[in-house]
Amino acid sequence: MNEHRPVSEADLHAYADGFLDQADCRRVEEHLAENPEMARMVADWQAQNDGLKNAFAPYAISRSTDGQLIAGTAVLSKPALYRRLATAAAVGFIFMVGGLFGHFAPMLIEKPSTEGEGLAQEARNAYLIYASEVRHPVEVFADQEAHLASWLGKRLSIADLRIPNLHSIGFRLIGGRLLPVADKPGALFMYEDKTGRRVTVLVGRNEESRRTSFRIASSESVETFYWIDGDLGYAVTGDIPRELLQAIAQECYRQFDV
Amino acid sequence: MPRSPDPRGARTDGGGGGASSPLSFDAEVLALLPQLRRYSRSLTRSDAESEDLLQDCVEKVLRNRVQWRGVNMRAWAYRIMTNLHLNTRRALARRPAVGIEAADGVAAPIAPPDPLERNRLVQALQSLPDEARAVLMLVAVEGHSYQEVAGILEIPVGTVMSRLSRARQALRQKLQEENVIQLRSPR
Numbered sequence: 001m002n003e004h005r006p007v008s009e010a011d012l013h014a015y016a017d018g019f020l021d022q023a024d025c026r027r028v029e030e031h032l033a034e035n036p037e038m039a040r041m042v043a044d045w046q047a048q049n050d051g052l053k054n055a056f057a058p059y060a061i062s063r064s065t066d067g068q069l070i071a072g073t074a075v076l077s078k079p080a081l082y083r084r085l086a087t088a089a090a091v092g093f094i095f096m097v098g099g100l101f102g103h104f105a106p107m108l109i110e111k112p113s114t115e116g117e118g119l120a121q122e123a124r125n126a127y128l129i130y131a132s133e134v135r136h137p138v139e140v141f142a143d144q145e146a147h148l149a150s151w152l153g154k155r156l157s158i159a160d161l162r163i164p165n166l167h168s169i170g171f172r173l174i175g176g177r178l179l180p181v182a183d184k185p186g187a188l189f190m191y192e193d194k195t196g197r198r199v200t201v202l203v204g205r206n207e208e209s210r211r212t213s214f215r216i217a218s219s220e221s222v223e224t225f226y227w228i229d230g231d232l233g234y235a236v237t238g239d240i241p242r243e244l245l246q247a248i249a250q251e252c253y254r255q256f257d258v
Numbered sequence: 259m260p261r262s263p264d265p266r267g268a269r270t271d272g273g274g275g276g277a278s279s280p281l282s283f284d285a286e287v288l289a290l291l292p293q294l295r296r297y298s299r300s301l302t303r304s305d306a307e308s309e310d311l312l313q314d315c316v317e318k319v320l321r322n323r324v325q326w327r328g329v330n331m332r333a334w335a336y337r338i339m340t341n342l343h344l345n346t347r348r349a350l351a352r353r354p355a356v357g358i359e360a361a362d363g364v365a366a367p368i369a370p371p372d373p374l375e376r377n378r379l380v381q382a383l384q385s386l387p388d389e390a391r392a393v394l395m396l397v398a399v400e401g402h403s404y405q406e407v408a409g410i411l412e413i414p415v416g417t418v419m420s421r422l423s424r425a426r427q428a429l430r431q432k433l434q435e436e437n438v439i440q441l442r443s444p445r
Contacts, residue, residue: 009419009423010419013419013422013423014404017397017398019403019404041430044430044433045426045430048379048430049398051375051376052300052379052394052395052398052399053398053399054376055300055376055379055380056296056299056300056395057296059292059295059296059298059299059308060292060293060295061292062292063295066288066291067288069291069316070284070287070316071284129306129310132309132310132313133306133309134309135305136305136306
């Protein structure tokens with residue numbers, strides 16, 4: 001070791017991080033003894049190290065859901081990131097043909113249009129972001145359902161907001177949250193079945209009052225049924241078989257329409 | 259496309275090395291999750307963002323299992339996570355960040371000695387450039403050598419050192435600046 005080798009900044013970092021051997025440690029310590037300001041800086045770095053280690057150590061834990069994370073994600077073909085950043089352009093539209101509802105009959109086959117596309121995209125994003133949340137899927141849980149309905153009703157200016165009951169289809173309400181839909185307050189309700197599959201129901205204000213047929217937007221395995229009724233737009237999103245999602249959408253439509 | 263890391267200067271601890279049968283691959287990823295969760299949280303600004311990143315990373319690791327050469331899975335997974343994070347942060351409009359959730363999230367499972375100091379430190383982290391922050395976390399929290407960080411991030415050691423230096427100076431300055439303000443309104 002050359003005792004007189006000048007102390008570089010890299011040496012100071014390595015000293016703070018404990019990467020130096022004894023001889024180099026001594027060399028740096030001698031240098032620091034003569035440079036109190038530098039010594040304070042290195043001491044601060046070491047305090048940062050300790051603080052950061054302490055701050056994040058609690059996160060180095062296993063979770064009961066870790067197995068699912070490995071098993072559940074193994075079947076996905078596209079990264080979640082890709083799905084999250086997917087643009088509306090990537091969403092394919094399939095227009096439903098079939099008599100879902102009598103009074104929609106005249107509009108059952110519509111020309112492709114971009115109307116509601118934003119709604120479907122927002123519903124999809126909300127689903128991807130929130131339905132995967134293990135601990136915080138909603139802001140208000142179903143045990144406060146009355147409060148949830150009155151709170152979101154107030155924010156959306158809907159006098160009597162009904163939260164659809166999907167028990168008959170095997171889905172129970174987890175709860176709901178407020179979120180922006182087309183830059184206005186919107187409501188998201190989340191449901192779950194016995195096997196942990198989740199669907200979300202999004203309600204948002206629509207620019208103009210009109211009615212559309214049911215439409216379906218699908219991308220990867222996540223699908224969204226959406227429709228506009230008056231000045232409200234609705235979207236039901238899930239990663240479940242289409243027939244089941246459709247049944248849920250119909251049930252929501254029926255209950256919202258009362 | 260991520261490649262398995264260059265073995266140069268990389269020690270194979272923390273679940274590295276060896277078998278590559280599908281079963282043991284999954285088991286190794288599973289064993290790495292606590293460390294990945296910690297690293298994810300140290301890069302991000304909230305618990306939710308952290309879990310998203312962890313999930314993205316695990317998906318990508320599993321999908322790219324054929325590319326893994328059985329060298330050092332930990333370093334490989336760290337690289338994937340870092341890249342995913344930097345890509346997302348570049349793609350999203352840069353938010354000034356901070357936020358109640360960032361501070362709250364840290365108070366999670368165990369309460370370290372001085373919560374006020376810890377919150378100040380974590381708040382100060384938000385002011386760091388993402389690249390510099392990743393280097394500091396890999397060194398200070400994850401305990402990697404500079405050489406290993408260079409391998410993980412695929413950048414020269416000199417760049418590791420300059421980012422580390424930038425991160426430490428910025429953090430120090432931020433903490434000194436904010437001292438008075440924080441004392442006025444502790445949370």
